[in-house]
Amino acid sequence: MTIQQELHTILVSGLDALSLNLSDKQQQQLVDYVLLMDKWNKAYNLTSVRDPKQMMVKHILDSLAIVPFLEGENIIDVGTGPGLPGMPLAIAFPEKSFTLLDSLGKRVRFMTQCVHTLGLTNVSPVQSRVEEHNGESPYDIVLSRAFASLKDMLHWCQHLVDSEGQFLALKGQFPQDEIDEVSGHFHVSKTENLTVPNLVGERHLVWLKKK
Secondary structure: OOHHHHHHHHHHHHHHHHOOOOOHHHHHHHHHHHHHHHHHHHHHOOOOOOOHHHHHHHHHHHHHOOHHHOOOOEEEEEOOOOOOOHHHHHHHOOOOEEEEEEOOHHHHHHHHHHHHHHOOOOEEEEEOOHHHOOOOOOOOEEEEEOOOOHHHHHHHHHHHOOOOOEEEEEEOOOOHHHHHHOOOOEEEEEEEEEOOOOOOOOEEEEEEEEO
16 A cells, blocks of 8 residues: 555544545545645654654544534634644635644745645635734634643733634643633633544643633
């Protein structure tokens, strides 16, 4: 089997376990995204995960586990790195708009290349520090994965949403200590325990809103 076939097998098995239905085109885009990440990673050091098959599990399936819970149309992924979880989610939701924000130029150049190569029309990579970024209008969702503590995320990102907007944080173990630190201006609206196929370790999703 070629590496492309192996990645496709892992993806199809993972989608089945997550009960997600993606088109052949979307599946190919996700495989191609991993292949691009693997290629660029050798020079740009985008992720500590070196094996493309592990990337498919730890980055792609981990990101796609959010799919059943992602509401809103205008979404920003802060501290996205090479585009995680925003790029896989943008592939899964071509009708939603995604801004992928990172402060490092090499990551934004990589994401810009992905948008071009994969033919994505709903992704805008932006190089900026989050506290200096202002969207044209308030975002529906501020998304983060391994970006910062909940307290810091809310502090840096509070200007990105209005009273209707939500913060969505992808965490490992249940972050009770971080939840305890959240200021009185925000509240945790719900949490969800995620199961990621073939991934060892806990994953949790935490929603927060302005009070």
